[in-house]
Structure formats: structure tokens, C-alpha cells
Amino acid sequence: MLLARAGVGRLRLYDRDFVELNNLQRQVLYDESDVAQDLPKAQAAARRIAAVNSEVEALPFVCDVNVSNIRGVVRDADLVVDGTDSFETRLLINDACLEAGRPWVYAGCIGASVAAMAVVPGRTPCLRCLLPDLPPPGSSPTCDTAGILNSTVMLAVSFQVSEAVKILAGKLDDLVLGVFNADLWRGEFQVVRLNPRSDCPACVRKRYDHLNGSIGSHATSLCGRKAVQILPASAAPICLDDLSRRLAALGKVRCNGLLLKFAAEDFEMTVFVDGRAIIHGTDDAARARALYARYIGT
Ligand SMILES: [Zn+2]
Incomplete structure (x- = not known):
């Protein structure tokens, strides 16, 4: 919104999510009518920007x-x-x-x-x-x-x-x-102050590990199970006890030290010690990645 008010002529807005009531506390582009209409965030943002400055071209991409x-x-x-x-x-x-x-x-x-x-x-x-x-x-x-x-x-x-x-x-x-x-x-x-790292793989060596896919998480739909498996980018072990404490207020958590089960909204997530998760209740890989980012983080 600030860029639109400053007169930046063209804004491309990319977002995979839709507006929910709990976003309104901090996401000032949106309001209750966007929630009532279940609007994708990119679409709701483009509408708001058009109302703020009709000379700005705001292009929503829901992806x-x-x-x-x-x-x-x-x-x-x-x-x-x-x-x-x-x-x-x-x-x-x-x-x-x-x-x-x-x-x-x-x-x-x-x-x-x-x-x-x-x-x-x-x-x-x-x-x-x-x-x-x-x-x-x-x-x-x-x-x-x-x-x-x-x-x-x-x-x-x-x-x-x-x-x-x-x-x-x-x-x-x-x-x-x-x-x-x-x-x-x-x-x-x-x-x-941040000095460039002399051995930075990205800006010094021009090796783009995240872009060429050698580092990155993977989401796979599990055929016939309405579930998606997320393999995180980093395979470092995670502390399930800490995670269960953090998730306790947000849904139902069960943890046996080997895996953690977390149920909220309309899904259940099983998280393993290596950070891998199976998200039950969706076969949409993008939504599963979004849920993982929201509750587990990256
Ligand atoms: Zn760098």
C-alpha cells in the first residue's frame, strides 16, 4: 500500500493464501469483508490498491x-x-x-x-x-x-x-x-554491519543451490490418502518436546518422543524427528507447504 501511495506504477502481487480473520490483527491491507468473501490475498490486495491509487496497475497472482x-x-x-x-x-x-x-x-x-x-x-x-x-x-x-x-x-x-x-x-x-x-x-x-562472505556460494561463487534445487524442501502428494509428505530442506533433527509446547495452544497435540501428531483446523499433521511431516486432510501440495511453514517453520 505504501508503494502504491508513493506512485510505484506497476505492482505484481504473489500470494498462495486466502484472507482469514486471524490475519486482520497485523495485515492492514485486508478487512472483514475480504474474510466474508474468502478472497485470495493477492486478489484482495489488488482491489485495495486500486481503491488507494487508481493509476497504479496492481496485478494479482494467486500462486x-x-x-x-x-x-x-x-x-x-x-x-x-x-x-x-x-x-x-x-x-x-x-x-x-x-x-x-x-x-x-x-x-x-x-x-x-x-x-x-x-x-x-x-x-x-x-x-x-x-x-x-x-x-x-x-x-x-x-x-x-x-x-x-x-x-x-x-x-x-x-x-x-x-x-x-x-x-x-x-x-x-x-x-x-x-x-x-x-x-x-x-x-x-x-x-x-555485514561484510560479504569471501566464500559465499551465492553472491561470490555464483552457485545458486536453492534455485537449482540442490537445497530445498519437497512436497509429495501421497496417492489415494488425501495427504502430502513434506521433506524439509534441512535434515537436522528437531526437538519434538519444544515443538509440542509451542503448538499446544493452537490445537490438539500428542507426542511420544518419536513422532508428534498435531490436529487443528481441518487437518492433522504427523511430524517426525528428522523434520519430515505428513499432512493429512489435503492433497494440495501448496497448502501443505503453507501449513508446514505456519506451524513448524523453515
Ligand atoms: Zn552472499
Whole structure:
């Protein structure tokens, strides 16, 4: 919405999800009428943007952004702005933008804390300089397991849009150098200087592991079972006890130390110690990936 109000002429909006009541606490593009109509988020966002600035062309794409389509997403863009909830997707964006020479702006938030950074290929360090390996599944809190203070999103977006406007205006010398970190609960704000890693596989060696599929999760529909198996990108063992504590308030959890069963909404998820999960109640791989990202994290 800020980019539309600033007069950015064309916005392509990619989202696989639909608007739910529990999104409204922090996702200010949407309202109760979007929930009542079960609108896909990309569609609801495009409508809102058209109402804010009718001169902006807002194009909704209701789809899962993944390794099969990311090159097409990035190819014709002057700039990519990350609004995702998964490090795996962000590292995929990072690879695709480096390969295509496109700038992008990362931002993430959880609880009351924010991390954000602009990446300009050939000029700044990249996300993989900051995060060489994916955190093991289940090791990081998610918006659904830890919650989020809604003002935190506004802070992340403020930083992100400021950097985006500088890039679009060609003011690359004015970009913040490093990672913007903030904690609104503690009142801490800082920019952590980040040097490019001399051995970064992505921006130095031009080896795009996430883009070429050598690192990444896999979702497979299990034939005839209305279930999808998710194999996470990282095979590091996860602590099921920690995970059951985090999920306890969100649904029914059973855990025997070898596997964890979690039932909520209209699905049941079985999570194994190696991070693998079988999601029962859907045969839609994109929805299964979304549920995994929401409850287990990446
Ligand atoms: Zn790098």
C-alpha cells in the first residue's frame, strides 16, 4: 500500500493464501469483508490498491512461489520486495535475484523484533552471506506459534519501503549498509554491519543451490490418502518436546518422543524427528507447504 501511495506504477502481487480473520490483527491491507468473501490475498490486495491509487496497475497472482516459477517472477521486475514467511523462500528469491541481477529487499519479523536488509547484486552482501545454511525445521518460532505485535510489521515495512524507494529512485549510495535490527518491546534499534562472505556460494561463487534445487524442501502428494509428505530442506533433527509446547495452544497435540501428531483446523499433521511431516486432510501440495511453514517453520 505504501508503494502504491508513493506512485510505484506497476505492482505484481504473489500470494498462495486466502484472507482469514486471524490475519486482520497485523495485515492492514485486508478487512472483514475480504474474510466474508474468502478472497485470495493477492486478489484482495489488488482491489485495495486500486481503491488507494487508481493509476497504479496492481496485478494479482494467486500462486505458490517456488523453484518452478521464481525465475518468471523475478525476470521482468525492477525490484523484488519480500513479504514471505519462510527463510527457504527468501533464499530462493536471493538466488533468483542474484542470477538475474535484480535488487531485492528482505524483511522478517516475529514477536516484537525486526530484521531487514536491501540486497543489490554486485554492490551489497546477500542474504546467504547472513544466513549460509537454513535453520533446522522447527527451530525458529513462526507468527502462528510465537505471535506478532502488529506494530512490528509496520516497522519492518517502513524500513523496507524506504530502501525500495531509494533503489527505484537510483539513490544506491544512500542505502543502509548492513542489517537493520529492532526490538520494539525492549526499545532497541541498531544496524549490524555485514561484510560479504569471501566464500559465499551465492553472491561470490555464483552457485545458486536453492534455485537449482540442490537445497530445498519437497512436497509429495501421497496417492489415494488425501495427504502430502513434506521433506524439509534441512535434515537436522528437531526437538519434538519444544515443538509440542509451542503448538499446544493452537490445537490438539500428542507426542511420544518419536513422532508428534498435531490436529487443528481441518487437518492433522504427523511430524517426525528428522523434520519430515505428513499432512493429512489435503492433497494440495501448496497448502501443505503453507501449513508446514505456519506451524513448524523453515
Ligand atoms: Zn552472499
